[in-house]
Amino acid sequence: MWLTSSSIGRKLVMALTGCALVLFVTFHVLMNAVALIWPAAYNQVCEFLGANWYALVASAGLALLFIIHIVYAVWLTLQNYKARGNDRYAVNGNVPQVEWSSKNMLVLGIVVVAFLIVHLVQFWAKMQLQELCHADLTVLPQLEGVPAAPAMGTLFLQMAFSSVWTPIVYIIGFVALWFHMNHGFWSMFHTVGWDNNLWIGRLKKIGCWWTTIVVALFVAQAVVFTVRAQSNYYLEDAKLQEQYAEFWNAQAETLVDEFQSEINVAMKGLEANPIEAQKAQAEFVQNYGPKFVEKATLIQQSFEKQCPTAVPGDLFRQMAMISQQLQQMLGTPAMQQVEQANPVENQ
Numbered sequence: 001m002w003l004t005s006s007s008i009g010r011k012l013v014m015a016l017t018g019c020a021l022v023l024f025v026t027f028h029v030l031m032n033a034v035a036l037i038w039p040a041a042y043n044q045v046c047e048f049l050g051a052n053w054y055a056l057v058a059s060a061g062l063a064l065l066f067i068i069h070i071v072y073a074v075w076l077t078l079q080n081y082k083a084r085g086n087d088r089y090a091v092n093g094n095v096p097q098v099e100w101s102s103k104n105m106l107v108l109g110i111v112v113v114a115f116l117i118v119h120l121v122q123f124w125a126k127m128q129l130q131e132l133c134h135a136d137l138t139v140l141p142q143l144e145g146v147p148a149a150p151a152m153g154t155l156f157l158q159m160a161f162s163s164v165w166t167p168i169v170y171i172i173g174f175v176a177l178w179f180h181m182n183h184g185f186w187s188m189f190h191t192v193g194w195d196n197n198l199w200i201g202r203l204k205k206i207g208c209w210w211t212t213i214v215v216a217l218f219v220a221q222a223v224v225f226t227v228r229a230q231s232n233y234y235l236e237d238a239k240l241q242e243q244y245a246e247f248w249n250a251q252a253e254t255l256v257d258e259f260q261s262e263i264n265v266a267m268k269g270l271e272a273n274p275i276e277a278q279k280a281q282a283e284f285v286q287n288y289g290p291k292f293v294e295k296a297t298l299i300q301q302s303f304e305k306q307c308p309t310a311v312p313g314d315l316f317r318q319m320a321m322i323s324q325q326l327q328q329m330l331g332t333p334a335m336q337q338v339e340q341a342n343p344v345e346n347q
């Protein structure tokens with residue numbers, strides 16, 4: 001196929017995927033700007049996108065774009081090495097730093113990818129991936145010893161930017177991104193032949209402004225997020241605490257619903273037989289109780305830590321009561337008899 005077999009076809013693929021990535025990066029910096037101006041709205045955007053099908057389709061498309069762009073970059077560089085040794089790109093470089101970046105696009109790209117790996121581990125793997133895997137509360141990433149809700153982006157800003165290494169690594173990534181995008185922007189127009197003598201200077205200027213605004217915004221965001229995380233803003237702001245409380249109240253509600261449907265199944269058809277019902281209840285407590293108590297305790301601890309000023313909902317209080325009763329029952333002599341009667345099951 002022409003797009004893979006000819007050199008110009010491969011450059012066109014680089015230009016088109018590069019253009020889509022420039023648009024993504026621009027969209028991304030604008031979305032982060034919401035976190036800068038209005039953190040509670042940012043959490044709503046994260047919740048809306050989450051692991052819904054449209055967000056997943058966009059993420060898969062984006063991953064594909066990155067992969068194609070990287071594979072073709074390596075391919076073209078190897079091909080140019082073979083053809084012209086180290087002199088890889090032919091540009092009419094009268095702007096020294098554009099010339100430098102044009103010669104180092106692959107190295108700059110590698111620095112951006114290295115940044116991206118750190119970045120995806122810090123955010124995507126802890127947010128969208130957790131939702132995608134329907135991760136249980138007990139395995140969610142933890143912030144100060146309690147789980148963080150995957151849709152609460154501000155908790156992950158707190159987690160990432162409370163380390164002083166994060167802004168340092170990010171700023172190195174942003175500098176590489178500036179050089180890479182600044183050259184790539186003009187280069188994609190050059191590839192598709194939209195750069196006559198009049199436009200070449202204009203496109204370079206537009207590319208430079210576009211890249212500088214995007215990267216300057218990223219730098220400003222990294223600085224502000226670091227200052228806020230260091231002062232625990234994302235844990236102490238009252239509006240954000242209300243949002244975290246909403247999440248934990250919803251978790252409590254789900255747990256109570258689950259408890260009710262599990263107990264209904266365990267006790268089904270035993271209404272007329274009190275002895276069997278008592279035995280079934282003891283077994284239910286034995287088998288399901290510890291799981292419930294573990295989750296309820298996590299929810300209660302998270303609520304206390306992340307939203308101490310918020311008011312727990314009715315179902316949250318009901319969950320706390322059930323948990324207390326289960327803990328008492330698990331410690332009673334009747335339960336110990338059940339444990340002794342089923343030693344293998346209870347291991």
Ligand code: HEM
Nearest residue numbers: 025028032046058059062119123124127128153218221222
């Ligand atoms: C201050 C700087 C940045 C912050 C605070 C930030 C924040 C985030 C967050 C919170 C997510 C996770 C969204 C989710 O999974 O729900 C994310 C994903 C992502 N970020 Fe960033 N980002 C920053 C800079 C960048 C830069 C410079 C790039 C690219 C060069 C980038 C590329 C990505 C990609 C590819 C994803 C995955 C998107 C997806 O799966 O749809 N980010 N970022």
